[in-house]
Amino acid sequence: MAGNSKAKLGIGVIGCGNISMTYLRNAALFAGVELRACADISADAAALRAREYGIRALSVDQLLADPEVDLVLNLTVPAVHFDVTMSALSADKHVFTEKPLATSAADGRILVAEAKRRGLRLGSAPDTFLGAAGRRARRLMDEGAIGRPVSGTAFIMGRGMEHWHPNPQFYYQPGGGPVFDMGPYYLTMMVNLLGPVVRVMAMATKGQEERLITADGPFKNTRFKVGTPTNILSLLEFQSGATVNFSASWDVFRHSNHPIELHGTEGSLRLPDPDTFGGTVSLSEHGADWRDFESDGELYGAKNWPFDSPDRANYRMLGVADLARGLQEGQPSRASGELALHVLEIMEAILLSGESRQSVRIDTQFTPPPRLDEDEARSFLA
Secondary structure (H helix, E strand, O other): OOOOOOOOEEEEEEOOOHHHHHHHHHHHHEOOEEEEEEEOOOHHHHHHHHHHHOOEEOOHHHHHHOOOOOEEEEOOOHHHHHHHHHHHHHOOOEEEEOOOOOOOHHHHHHHHHHHHHHOOOEEEOOOHHHOHHHHHHHHHHHOOOOOOEEEEEEEEEOOOOOOOOOOOHHHHOOOOHHHHHHHHHHHHHHHHHHOOEEEEEEEEEOOOOEEEOOOOOOOOOOEEEOOOOOEEEEEEEEOOOOEEEEEEEOOOOOOOOOOEEEEEOOEEEEEOOOOOOOOOEEEEEOOOOOEEEOOOOOOOOOOOEOOOOOOEOOOOOHHHHHHHHHHHHOOOOOOEHHHHHHHHHHHHHHHHHHHHOOOEEOOOOOOOOOOOOHHHHHHOEO
């Protein structure tokens, strides 16, 4: 593909659950990628997605051996991200995986090293920081809109999953919890704007030892034990000297905290929920009233999800399109394995610090990706 600027990157999807529908539908938006096949532990699930999107349903082994598949899009559950990604790399396929890269930093390092050894691209969600709101925020930061970043806050807060999810137990076991489930969106956005983290301090508790499932389904009105912290307060020290208070809790009924705020020597920046590609970015210069930058009319910021009644922007597959362009032009990918590994190490360090009550240094060296400008972002479109 690298030698043919008009070639499309052939995509094979492994994992045909609910999240796959967003990726599969969004693939049609981008010029540099083409769906070729899908596979799942359930042959019926793979057959259903294949019929819906006009691709071939294969077994996992068949997909990994298929010469028409250049990149494996790994949409499996986090517990098997490492195994599926390693199998794909071993089959000499590029990989883009859903978050997190792996469930431990040690496994993440193995994947990044293996991809580098084989000369393959490894990318990982989230790619939400490439959306309209993330691009606007990065542009303002690069232009010095808030001066030198000094401090900030980031909040993930809610009541968890058991009131709406019929089988929520796995969210509350090791590898789950608010840090590993939602943390990648927030930490990726902050690292993209502020640079690498060098040290973490945290405190972590469980709001409840047991949870009651109230969602309709086979487990309604049953209790389960919580196996991971659900209320985490952390302090992130960035290489730049900035510090951010990052709080993640599933023990909050109601709050008024903004998802992300960054404060510098010249002003303050407010960001929307980084789990979406759009939303309002607000800037206050030298204490002036907030100036809002809306995303609804911006590229990858228009509301398109849910499909029947859109209320947010969801352009998952943008990171794959960026990876495909990087392959064509010999440029680094933005939603890279290195970025995902750095975020994974931060998440792991938060939980380690919460257990030990000691600060934890971050070892991975990381340079933020180049800013995605508007012309390049537009050029991804079919």
